[in-house]
Amino acid sequence: MKEGGETMRAESARGRQPEMASAAVESVHRAAASFLGNVDRVLVGKTEVAELVLVALLAEGHVLLEDVPGLGKTMLAKTVARSLGCEFRRIQCTPDLLPSDVTGVQIFDQQSGTFVFRPGPIMGNVILVDEINRATPRTQSALLEAMQEGQVTVDVETVSLPRPFLVLATQNPVELEGTFPLPEAQLDRFLLRLRLGYPGPQEEAEVLTRFCGVDPLAELAPVTDAEEVLALQAVCRGVYVDPALRDYMVSLVGATREHPDVRLGASPRASLGLQRAAQALAAAKGRDFVLPDDVKLLAVPALAHRLLVKTEARLRGRTAEDIIREALGRVPVPVED
Amino acid sequence: MSEGTNEGSSGGLNKVRAVAAVQSPASSPMRVPLLLIVGAMEILWAGVLLDLVGRYQSLAVPVGTLLLVLPVSILINVSLRHWRPSRGARLIPFAVGMALGVCGIAALWVALGQRAGQGEWPTILCGAGVLWCLGVRLGWRRPSFASVLREFQLGLVVFLATMFAAWLLQVPMATGPFLGAAFVVLGLLALGMARSGVYGFSAGRGRFLFILAVSVSTVLVTGIVVAALATPDVLQALRDGFAWVWRQIDGLLAAVGRWFPQDSGAAGAGPGLQAPGGAGGEFAAGDVLPESVLRVVRVAFDVFAMVMAILVIGSFMLRVVEWTRGRRLRASEAYVEPLGHTPGGGLWATLGRLHAYLVGEVRRLWRRRAVGVRSEAESVRELYRRMLRWAAKSGYARRPAQTPVEYARFLAAMCPEASPELEMITRAYDRVRYSRDAAGVAELEAVRQAWTRLRTCRLPRGKERVQLVAAPLRESRVVCEETT
Numbered sequence: 001m002k003e004g005g006e007t008m009r010a011e012s013a014r015g016r017q018p019e020m021a022s023a024a025v026e027s028v029h030r031a032a033a034s035f036l037g038n039v040d041r042v043l044v045g046k047t048e049v050a051e052l053v054l055v056a057l058l059a060e061g062h063v064l065l066e067d068v069p070g071l072g073k074t075m076l077a078k079t080v081a082r083s084l085g086c087e088f089r090r091i092q093c094t095p096d097l098l099p100s101d102v103t104g105v106q107i108f109d110q111q112s113g114t115f116v117f118r119p120g121p122i123m124g125n126v127i128l129v130d131e132i133n134r135a136t137p138r139t140q141s142a143l144l145e146a147m148q149e150g151q152v153t154v155d156v157e158t159v160s161l162p163r164p165f166l167v168l169a170t171q172n173p174v175e176l177e178g179t180f181p182l183p184e185a186q187l188d189r190f191l192l193r194l195r196l197g198y199p200g201p202q203e204e205a206e207v208l209t210r211f212c213g214v215d216p217l218a219e220l221a222p223v224t225d226a227e228e229v230l231a232l233q234a235v236c237r238g239v240y241v242d243p244a245l246r247d248y249m250v251s252l253v254g255a256t257r258e259h260p261d262v263r264l265g266a267s268p269r270a271s272l273g274l275q276r277a278a279q280a281l282a283a284a285k286g287r288d289f290v291l292p293d294d295v296k297l298l299a300v301p302a303l304a305h306r307l308l309v310k311t312e313a314r315l316r317g318r319t320a321e322d323i324i325r326e327a328l329g330r331v332p333v334p335v336e337d
Numbered sequence: 338m339s340e341g342t343n344e345g346s347s348g349g350l351n352k353v354r355a356v357a358a359v360q361s362p363a364s365s366p367m368r369v370p371l372l373l374i375v376g377a378m379e380i381l382w383a384g385v386l387l388d389l390v391g392r393y394q395s396l397a398v399p400v401g402t403l404l405l406v407l408p409v410s411i412l413i414n415v416s417l418r419h420w421r422p423s424r425g426a427r428l429i430p431f432a433v434g435m436a437l438g439v440c441g442i443a444a445l446w447v448a449l450g451q452r453a454g455q456g457e458w459p460t461i462l463c464g465a466g467v468l469w470c471l472g473v474r475l476g477w478r479r480p481s482f483a484s485v486l487r488e489f490q491l492g493l494v495v496f497l498a499t500m501f502a503a504w505l506l507q508v509p510m511a512t513g514p515f516l517g518a519a520f521v522v523l524g525l526l527a528l529g530m531a532r533s534g535v536y537g538f539s540a541g542r543g544r545f546l547f548i549l550a551v552s553v554s555t556v557l558v559t560g561i562v563v564a565a566l567a568t569p570d571v572l573q574a575l576r577d578g579f580a581w582v583w584r585q586i587d588g589l590l591a592a593v594g595r596w597f598p599q600d601s602g603a604a605g606a607g608p609g610l611q612a613p614g615g616a617g618g619e620f621a622a623g624d625v626l627p628e629s630v631l632r633v634v635r636v637a638f639d640v641f642a643m644v645m646a647i648l649v650i651g652s653f654m655l656r657v658v659e660w661t662r663g664r665r666l667r668a669s670e671a672y673v674e675p676l677g678h679t680p681g682g683g684l685w686a687t688l689g690r691l692h693a694y695l696v697g698e699v700r701r702l703w704r705r706r707a708v709g710v711r712s713e714a715e716s717v718r719e720l721y722r723r724m725l726r727w728a729a730k731s732g733y734a735r736r737p738a739q740t741p742v743e744y745a746r747f748l749a750a751m752c753p754e755a756s757p758e759l760e761m762i763t764r765a766y767d768r769v770r771y772s773r774d775a776a777g778v779a780e781l782e783a784v785r786q787a788w789t790r791l792r793t794c795r796l797p798r799g800k801e802r803v804q805l806v807a808a809p810l811r812e813s814r815v816v817c818e819e820t821t
Contacts, residue, residue: 292740
């Protein structure tokens, strides 16, 4: 994987981004395989979710892991961080968490007689925001600027965050007491929303076996570094998207806005996110072009959390996922006549 | 092509009939040319019939006037077809509209040069009514391949019967051969188009002109071949054979004619009712037909005209009844008129199939040549299009929301032995369609070979299909849920 990163860095330096070199894409593919293999050493049966987390990382997006407790959300985040070899920080959200506890504060240095910025836990590469919906809206909004623009503003000082920057937020959708639902603006900042789901019986038995002795996470070695991740991200940005597929994505997002059961459809940021995620997925699979299958695979995790379903439709049991699937079954894919 | 197109193709004549009864959606781009073809046929056969009736009954109805007046009737009725009065009040507005239409056409007829003398108004109104009914008949007709086929058959039957009657009654029909040739060209065109839907033509530029060109060429080639074969000896043999047949018919008619009273008053109604080539006495090589025989012929022709009128009016009334019952079909609904239900349907369907085969073969050769000169990427796309048509022909058309990979998986579930070929063609197509890469010559050759192997595979049909289709759909739903 390291050699692949060297190749990509060299090609990036030569300015060959628009014209994708298949060797660079192959490097992304190899890196993705190494990453997924590493995650598989800790987590059982979560390859697809790990692949989507990797897609979010390559697409410079953020992930919201939403599921009931005990399914491995935090473990997944820690495994991803450990595999990437990047600086990992954790923010445990509670109602009394303050924005300054996230971004950092200016403190008075008595020796120099000046205010010095003391960075908060947001200043890392991979940030695990655990139980994000337990933080107050004020604290949640402190993450907005960081997630969208890769910087934080403390008092009058704006500080850039290190790159790559990946926020892995978790939330429990069941236990709602003492929580603050994420506002739409905050949800829109997440590229993907993923659910892990319960493991099957065989997978659960394998989990018991694997965690019987030494914690596999403790033995996990990183397979990449921050510099290489940046190079991988640059390669993914150059993956070709056919104009017809762009139209397809626009039609798909447009279908969510016109759906009678939707109060608020997906935003243009969603279209952009869907395209970047599709590019990243294509590169991770070793292709330098996007297929309609990439778009379809990513549509639900990339769009569903951005929809606001009407109350009457929700009472009928309609979910945002249903609406996206309906749109997927209705919007024509650009293929030959 | 709908998936159910080939359900009745178990073999033999049924297959032929099913093929000829292909229905295209009324909203297709072919609607306008189809409507024009149907209109042309309607005008032709109405012109032939009314010309003969006019000459025979001394109504002096010029065909030119009819050809001008009938399209007006058709246009009014096509417009009326889109006029949707509210439910419960359909019949009265329709009756008013019909009366206005008849009066309008009668006025137009008079304005175009017909002088309404004493006692001619009823004739003019009747003629206008017939024209209006014809217009209604076309106005309510859905422009589909099946309706064109049916029109062709009806028109051809009417044409042949009329020509026979004209020959029998010695009514000059100078335009007859031209009208007949036009019928044949239009009919072959329609048959070729109908068959082409099954044969797998995709809608594209030049399709209509291509089929038209092949149809006209077929007629010309057929004419040349017939002309070459029709030597004087052959023609003399045909004449002898016809004379023998005619003598048998003549004997039969004479036997029947003796049952009618000998009334010389009715004999002068027609313009010289003589058998071909002669005058006076019992028919034998140029003699005039006996009055009894002429009377039988006249009665038979009147019966024929009445039957045709009843058919037209019956069809029209059926439409009215359907309309008043609120059974208006949506534009997207198919209305298939099986070819086998019409006189000589099997024969015409076979001829149509033969013609369509010729059209398809020419088209195939043209495409094969075109594939050779295309770029590799274009050739791969063309091969993929062929694969789509191949599967659609067996009832497995791609759904619009299916990606190529999903479609290939679906087909592979139907025909597992074709899985490698499907995968190869789809992978190559994905690359040339969605990337900037061009396929190489080696890859194109591999795709060609895969297509050659694939086209020999047989996708399940009928009951096999019903059993197989449900399972993959269930599987794909599970996969979709797991993925999401």
